Amino acid sequence: MQESSIALTDFISTQVLEPWKGIKKVAREELFTSGHRTCQGCESALVMRLMIKAAGPRTIVLGATGCMYVANTTYYSTPWVVPWMHTQLGSAGSAATGTAAALTALMRKGKMEKEPINVIAFCGDGGGADMGLSAISAALQHTQYNLLIFLYDNESYANTDIQVSGLSPYGANSTFSPPGKVHRIMHKRWKKNTAAMLAAGHPDCKYVATVAAGNAVDTLNKVRRALSIGGPTFIHSLDPCPKGWDYDPKYSHELGELAVETGIWPLFEVEEGKLKMYGKSKHIASGAIKRKPVKEYLLRQGRFAHFTDEDIAYFQGKIDAMWENWLLPGVIPFRAA
Amino acid sequence: MWVDTAQEALDTALIAYRVAEDKRVFLPCAISCDGAFLTHSQSLVNVPTQEMVDSFLPRYDRAEKQLHPDNPITIAPQANEDWVMEIRKQSDMAARRARGVITEAYEDFNAKFGRDVEPFIERYMMEDAEVALVGMGTLAMPVKVAVRKLREQGKKVGFVRVRWFRPFPTPELQDALSRVKAVGVIDRDYSFGSTYFSGVLSNELRSALYPVANRPKILSFIAGLGGREVNTDNVIDVANRLFKAASGGDIDDRDTYWLGVRE
Numbered sequence: 001m002q003e004s005s006i007a008l009t010d011f012i013s014t015q016v017l018e019p020w021k022g023i024k025k026v027a028r029e030e031l032f033t034s035g036h037r038t039c040q041g042c043e044s045a046l047v048m049r050l051m052i053k054a055a056g057p058r059t060i061v062l063g064a065t066g067c068m069y070v071a072n073t074t075y076y077s078t079p080w081v082v083p084w085m086h087t088q089l090g091s092a093g094s095a096a097t098g099t100a101a102a103l104t105a106l107m108r109k110g111k112m113e114k115e116p117i118n119v120i121a122f123c124g125d126g127g128g129a130d131m132g133l134s135a136i137s138a139a140l141q142h143t144q145y146n147l148l149i150f151l152y153d154n155e156s157y158a159n160t161d162i163q164v165s166g167l168s169p170y171g172a173n174s175t176f177s178p179p180g181k182v183h184r185i186m187h188k189r190w191k192k193n194t195a196a197m198l199a200a201g202h203p204d205c206k207y208v209a210t211v212a213a214g215n216a217v218d219t220l221n222k223v224r225r226a227l228s229i230g231g232p233t234f235i236h237s238l239d240p241c242p243k244g245w246d247y248d249p250k251y252s253h254e255l256g257e258l259a260v261e262t263g264i265w266p267l268f269e270v271e272e273g274k275l276k277m278y279g280k281s282k283h284i285a286s287g288a289i290k291r292k293p294v295k296e297y298l299l300r301q302g303r304f305a306h307f308t309d310e311d312i313a314y315f316q317g318k319i320d321a322m323w324e325n326w327l328l329p330g331v332i333p334f335r336a337a
Numbered sequence: 338m339w340v341d342t343a344q345e346a347l348d349t350a351l352i353a354y355r356v357a358e359d360k361r362v363f364l365p366c367a368i369s370c371d372g373a374f375l376t377h378s379q380s381l382v383n384v385p386t387q388e389m390v391d392s393f394l395p396r397y398d399r400a401e402k403q404l405h406p407d408n409p410i411t412i413a414p415q416a417n418e419d420w421v422m423e424i425r426k427q428s429d430m431a432a433r434r435a436r437g438v439i440t441e442a443y444e445d446f447n448a449k450f451g452r453d454v455e456p457f458i459e460r461y462m463m464e465d466a467e468v469a470l471v472g473m474g475t476l477a478m479p480v481k482v483a484v485r486k487l488r489e490q491g492k493k494v495g496f497v498r499v500r501w502f503r504p505f506p507t508p509e510l511q512d513a514l515s516r517v518k519a520v521g522v523i524d525r526d527y528s529f530g531s532t533y534f535s536g537v538l539s540n541e542l543r544s545a546l547y548p549v550a551n552r553p554k555i556l557s558f559i560a561g562l563g564g565r566e567v568n569t570d571n572v573i574d575v576a577n578r579l580f581k582a583a584s585g586g587d588i589d590d591r592d593t594y595w596l597g598v599r600e
Contacts, residue, residue, distance in 0.1 A: 073411055075415060075417065084412065117406060
């Protein structure tokens with residue numbers, strides 16, 4: 001049982017998962033192992049491994065359709081050492097609520113031994129931020145259940161061959177937005193501000209965080225915090241995807257890092273109504289370090305290869321506004337009139 | 338699975354759970370209750386006690402499928418097209434086993450609830466019938482009334498109501514209908530573009546009766562769509578056409594007849 005202790009006084013209490021202070025303290029037990037067929041350099045597979053490592057063995061994982069369903073759990077094989085169940089594309093929120101409610105009911109009726117069992121439902125950007133947004137919103141309102149919705153965001157419907165999702169970045173080349181001679185930029189929607197939207201929109205939700213797996217210990221500890229704090233929680237992870245973003249698989253971590261350093265992906269957590277930036281985002285917000293130009297991030301990826309200086313300038317302008325004009329830089333975009 | 342009365346809807350719900358949850362079957366089971374005629378009308382129902390139901394339908398045990406950390410299983414992985422044949426074969430074997438399980442369930446149900454229900458079909462005045470009407474669900478009400486009226490006139494007509502559409506009661510229908518001269522299927526559905534542009538039941542029945550030695554003439558009818566009433570006159574009309582067909586009269590059995598359509 002790793003180093004977590006369980007409070008058995010109340011069956012709806014959560015597991016107490018203390019943060020791990022440094023990589024050497026992290027549990028060695030792997031609960032997401034071999035048996036999957038994700039791409040070389042797949043950040044999301046690593047994120048799954050970290051997510052369940054942080055949660056520990058007394059966990060039920062529910063997976064909405066997406067890469068992490070199709071590529072991980074192929075009939076007759078599974079990488080999951082914990083109980084795992086598939087749920088429909090847009091239903092991570094519903095599945096998490098239902099499972100948490102069922103556990104509560106079974107324990108209340110004495111049909112299952114009382115024990116805090118973590119419930120995590122993961123979804124991709126398409127399943128979570130597009131199709132499943134309403135179900136996640138509903139889940140975050142059900143404050144009596146302990147659950148975590150974990151969104152792994154590789155910025156496209158990567159499993160079905162890279163179609164645009166609501167979280168695809170502006171201008172990215174995808175199967176649905178190939179640049180052409182007449183229209184260079186086919187995808188003109190700006191990426192949804194998902195984690196902040198959910199935090200702002202669900203004031204009773206105790207914990208919302210963004211993570212990037214390059215910061216492995218932070219990622220682990222955000223999951224542990226989300227599962228310990230109680231009630232429904234949400235974590236959004238930005239996962240570079242070699243297939244969809246078009247770069248050498250060995251650079252996944254580096255691109256995740258660059259997304260943070262350029263200010264494109266702010267790392268923050270909102271705990272019981274308090275916003276805290278962390279990692280390099282904290283220093284960007286305080287002005288201690290300067291954001292790298294977005295060009296450094298964009299031009300490393302084939303999906304932005306068609307960008308002209310004008311496109312890069314537009315992108316940079318949007319990111320500058322995010323840090324310079326927003327009410328809460330990197331998080332809340334509007335301000336009082 | 339089509340039901341005729343509120344009582345049968347209740348009984349069948351118990352039977353359906355028992356069959357669907359049986360490890361030898363483990364297939365989904367749907368009960369079809371005709372809207373309005375059955376679902377929105379009042380009737381007396383004998384509600385069994387919890388003990389009786391528990392003795393017939395034990396609590397569902399998820400057993401090895403329980404989602405719990407002590408039972409770390411992966412449920413519903415992605416099965417790609419290269420597994421379709423094996424999975425379909427499993428469904429096929431389950432559907433074949435379902436026949437035996439259904440029979441077993443009805444035997445137990447009849448014994449425990451003091452009923453005498455035939456599992457797959459209901460036979461109404463079929464012993465000496467020369468022509469037979471076939472249908473599903475609440476169609477039974479007007480058909481039974483019409484059959485009684487015709488019997489009063491000495492006309493030997495019977496009715497077969499199909500309870501289970503899947504698994505299709507092929508042997509039972511072969512047995513019940515191979516002794517009649519003409520069969521009239523009244524479908525309360527329409528399968529556009531199907532053989533002779535008829536409904537699903539007449540199509541299934543035609544293929545079920547094809548290998549029967551004394552194959553009767555089969556006429557197909559469409560009636561009662563959208564909850565439109567099928568009255569006794571409609572049924573008597575069908576029966577008269579069947580008698581005509583049975584006596585070698587000039588009736589095209591390669592067409593489908595619609596009853597009660599507004600012109």
